[in-house]
Amino acid sequence: MKWIGIVKDLKDNMGIICPQNAQENIAIPVEYLPQGCRVGDVLQFKVSFDPFTTLTLMNNSQPGDK
Numbered sequence: 001m002k003w004i005g006i007v008k009d010l011k012d013n014m015g016i017i018c019p020q021n022a023q024e025n026i027a028i029p030v031e032y033l034p035q036g037c038r039v040g041d042v043l044q045f046k047v048s049f050d051p052f053t054t055l056t057l058m059n060n061s062q063p064g065d066k
Helices: 051-060
Strands: 001-010 016-020 026-029 040-047
Touching: none
Parallel strands: none
Antiparallel strands: 001 016, 001 040, 016 026
16 A cells, blocks of 8 residues: 655654545654655655564464553
8 A cells, every 4th residue: 555645743753744635644753754854745655564474473472462
């Protein structure tokens, strides 16, 4: 899945991102944003599901971990 978002604000070490065609914002720690990112920049995101890593993490978790 690919989507774009606009950086609406940078405060308290968080980037406030408004996804295209959405009414809600997403807060992302600035350490995960591109270096030099500024308010008004358009960011492109690609999100995918990794079933192999999911299974690995599930198999390595301790009972009671959630």
